[in-house]
Amino acid sequence: MSEIGTISVLEQVVQGLSDTERERFARIYRVDSAVGQLKAPATMHDWIRNQFGSVKAVQAQRVVKVTNLITLEGALFNELRASRPMEAVSTPGPLRDSINELGDSFCRPLEATPEDVFGRVRGTHCVTASNVAKCDGFHGIVVFDEHDPLRFSAEQVADYFDTALQWARQAHCLDAEARYFFLLWNCLWRSGASILHGHMQMTLGRGIHYARVEHLRRAALLYRVAHATDYFDDLYAVHEALGLTAQWGRTRILSHLTPIKEKEVILLSKCLDEDLKEAVYRVLRCYVHELAVSSFNLALYMRPIDSVVEDWRDFPMVVRIVDRGDLNNKTADMGAMELYASSVISSDPFAVARALQPAFAPA
Numbered sequence: 308m309s310e311i312g313t314i315s316v317l318e319q320v321v322q323g324l325s326d327t328e329r330e331r332f333a334r335i336y337r338v339d340s341a342v343g344q345l346k347a348p349a350t351m352h353d354w355i356r357n358q359f360g361s362v363k364a365v366q367a368q369r370v371v372k373v374t375n376l377i378t379l380e381g382a383l384f385n386e387l388r389a390s391r392p393m394e395a396v397s398t399p400g401p402l403r404d405s406i407n408e409l410g411d412s413f414c415r416p417l418e419a420t421p422e423d424v425f426g427r428v429r430g431t432h433c434v435t436a437s438n439v440a441k442c443d444g445f446h447g448i449v450v451f452d453e454h455d456p457l458r459f460s461a462e463q464v465a466d467y468f469d470t471a472l473q474w475a476r477q478a479h480c481l482d483a484e485a486r487y488f489f490l491l492w493n494c495l496w497r498s499g500a501s502i503l504h505g506h507m508q509m510t511l512g513r514g515i516h517y518a519r520v521e522h523l524r525r526a527a528l529l530y531r532v533a534h535a536t537d538y539f540d541d542l543y544a545v546h547e548a549l550g551l552t553a554q555w556g557r558t559r560i561l562s563h564l565t566p567i568k569e570k571e572v573i574l575l576s577k578c579l580d581e582d583l584k585e586a587v588y589r590v591l592r593c594y595v596h597e598l599a600v601s602s603f604n605l606a607l608y609m610r611p612i613d614s615v616v617e618d619w620r621d622f623p624m625v626v627r628i629v630d631r632g633d634l635n636n637k638t639a640d641m642g643a644m645e646l647y648a649s650s651v652i653s654s655d656p657f658a659v660a661r662a663l664q665p666a667f668a669p670a
């Protein structure tokens with residue numbers, strides 16, 4: 308493992324890798340950088356120093372563009388933004404108060420939420436409901452017993468995953484053609500969650516997996532054809548060589564080089580086992596307690612829940628987790644760049660890895 312770096316010197320860090328590691332990196336990633344320059348009038352200097360530390364730092368700023376050549380995911384890192392310390396910001400009183408406010412419909416799921424045609428699945432710490440306005444033929448909710456979405460234990464997180472999967476099996480029993488399972492957790496307002504009470508959602512689709520999941524399956528298949536090696540193994544190995552990974556049992560965790568948005572972490576596992584569920588919990592605990600994340604999205608990509616015609620042989624369980632920013636900020640974190648070009652990122656994946664690794668240190 309090379310000495311841990313920063314994203315602004317990624318090209319140099321890659322140059323320091325062994326030939327094999329460099330070749331593997333180049334199979335998946337391309338790095339380009341640019342220096343953006345400007346002239347600031349003296350009247351702006353005080354403000355610039357206040358915002359960014361120094362005028363010099365703003366006059367010539369390095370932007371590193373990382374492109375995944377296999378999936379065509381891309382990220383633009385600005386050194387100026389990435390070098391800012393990741394400070395823990397506490398959620399101010401009024402926001403905390405509104406999170407604590409009990410009495411929403413998910414506080415009384417049996418009376419205030421519909422159930423699926425096959426009934427409810429009960430976990431130890433949650434119960435399922437049927438989504439009122441559906442994304443797909445089957446669209447359910449795991450309603451947590453715990454109201455506060457930022458309070459969770461390893462046991463609770465594992466129970467939520469198990470319950471969601473149990474729900475999928477029941478839906479599949481009812482409709483054998485529905486087999487494409489997708490699990491998501493939108494936590495608090497900035498993530499798209501409309502109800503703040505802790506909950507996950509899950510869907511079970513027909514015909515073809517959701518577009519992004521199918522895209523990743525196809526990209527990985529083409530990678531195998533082109534390079535006779537596994538895309539996910541290489542993706543992990545590339546991150547490992549750069550010091551961006553951690554491991555928990557059989558679960559592999561990486562701080563993503565082309566994050567969809569801030570601090571994205573990806574977990575890879577052969578199956579949805581205890582290691583994966585515990586690792587998800589540990590990432591989220593680190594998010595909330597070390598990185599002051601208060602709103603996040605989590606998604607689980609997995610192969611269809613029964614055997615199908617498409618080739619899903621090498622497709623692992625993929626969990627993606629991303630920070631959606633400060634609850635106090637009115638400005639959306641994603642704009643046209645993220646939707647239509649490449650994501651603009653402030654957090655340094657190397658700093659995220661450094662924050663994450665202690666959570667996976669052997670006891």
Ligand SMILES: [Zn+2]
Pocket residue numbers: 409410411412413414454504505
């Ligand atoms: Zn509630």
